[in-house]
Amino acid sequence: MTVSRCRWCNLKNPIYVKYHDGEWGTLRTDDAYLFEMLLLESFQSGLSWECVLNKREAFRRAFDGFDAQKISEYTEEKLASLAEDKSIIRNRRKIRAAVTNAAIFLDAAREFGSFYDYIRSFAGDNIIIENDKTSSPLSDAMSRDLRRRGGKFLGTTVVYSYLQAVGIINSHEDYCYLASNCR
Secondary structure: OOOOOOOOOOOOOOOHHHHHHOOOOOOOOHHHHHHHHHHHHHHHHOHHHHHHHHOOHHHHHHOOHOHOOOOOOHHHHHHHHOOOOOOOOOOHHHHHHHHHHHHHHHHHHHOOOOHHHHHHHOOOOOOEEEOOOOOOOOHHHHHHHHHHHOOOOHHHHHHHHHHHOOEEEOOOOOOOOOHHHHO
């Protein structure tokens, strides 16, 4: 049986199909996953999500299993090592931003009880269903706050994509077989 998926899903890439079918748009509330996606989305800035997703396991290895506490304590030596790692995106500014963003993530999680609760302070308790957008008042507000806290590579478009990834905004297209799960 053939199923219809969102038009952005590259059907020739099994990693992408698995991500679309099992993760994207599915509400996730655990801080470990929320941080993983925040780190990955910040690296996506200016690149395709497929490029980042294809390097996800290399990122997991290079960034200590996406452990926010460890990443927030990275030394200059570790940053230099990451910049030489050809298996990940080696943008030095994005690598340094990962350290800053990890600290901001941990601070917000402590302040609100969890990072999910931090997100909910902007989004409320509803899942937002919308398509064909790259930003919204929600992503504008959250991005503004993250940048006020010192966040890097967390503009409104990146934050919007992040909120889609973690299921706060569900953007499965109407013809996608997963759209009925959220409408």
